[in-house]
Amino acid sequence: MIDEQAIKSRLVERGQQLFEAPRELVRFTSEDEADRLLNDLKGHPHAFVLACVMDRQIKAERAWLIPYRFREKLGGFSIELLSQQSEADVYRLMTEPEPLHRYVEKMSGYLSKTITRIRDVYGGNAASIWSDSPSSATVVYRFREFDGVGPKIASIAVNILARRFKVKFSDYFSIDISADVHVRRVFSRLGLAPSDATVDQLIFRARGLNPEFPGLMDFPAWEIGRKWCRPRNCDCTECYMADVCSTAERV
Ligand code: SF4
Known part of the structure; x- marks a missing residue:
């Protein structure tokens, strides 16, 4: 017993x-600049959300590098710049010169929809998903509202926000x-x-x-x-x- x-x-x-x-830099990849972008919840909170959406059916490190690869190719990573990219542009960024994901077609669509949702629902500021001290269930739900986000990655995202990024929620039940x-x-x-x-x-x-x-x-x-x-x-x-x-x- x-x-x-x-x-x-x-x-x-x-x-x-x-x-x-105390909060420390969270390591998601083996590239410092990529990790700094993913940790920049004030300046680029959408980088974290986009990486979560990409994190399926490939090794996590490869998925979490995708926002940084976009920044390298675009020369910036503001939500305004991302919003200017058409679905065809996003597909091209995902595929050339080499594919960034195993399922580029499907994931390009999810990425475009995520950018659009952050712009239209959260006023371009992805931090609004978690910054109003919501319940943990509310934040899980908000992540699940993004196309392509299943229960596993939604739970991981909220777990990282609470434990590693020290984001405050009104409870931690979910x-x-x-x-x-x-x-x-x-x-x-x-x-x-x-x-x-x-x-x-x-x-x-x-x-x-x-x-x-x-x-x-x-x-x-x-x-x-x-x-x-x-x-x-x-x-x-x-x-x-x-x-x-x-x-x-x-x-
Ligand atoms: S390492 Fe710790 S948890 Fe694992 S078997 Fe030994 S005592 Fe148990």
Whole structure:
């Protein structure tokens, strides 16, 4: 029998520490300038939104580079400049000289629609999606209103805004965990979920454990997975979960 309460408390405590830490540059890619653009929520908040829309069916890093590639090609990245691009222009920017996405046709359409929606619904300022201290559900909903944004990326976007960019919401109930490979492995080894749990199972497990802010637990779990709870040769002696983890030293 696992000590679920102790495991949850430690994940939440570490999550809270990270949540309250000062904002730092978030690394999305391996290119500094691209990351600076994505982190510029004041000057270019649409860069973050456009990258979220592009983040499907290719490696995340490649998707998150797309706004910066547009800026390189256009010589700027203001919403006014982007709005001046026709759908044919956007398609050309996405395809030449090399395709920026695996599904350039579909993604060019999503990108054009996103720019139009930011201009028409949010007055050209994408930060209006999150700047009125809305509930977490409202922000997830607003992301889902963009064509091409599914529940997974909407949840990830809102999670990043809250945890990494320190954007304030009136609640955090609708920010779920992002069940990546590290989170999945750590949840399994801690005895919180079976190793073959589906993404939905993991999400609901986290909701049950910490309903006020389920997503608070994914960064600590990810961190444990990256630092100590590796697929092979775990470093359990260094892991702060060792005394409550039933798998410790058996992997
Ligand atoms: S104690 Fe070991 S098995 Fe358990 S979570 Fe930490 S690294 Fe993984």
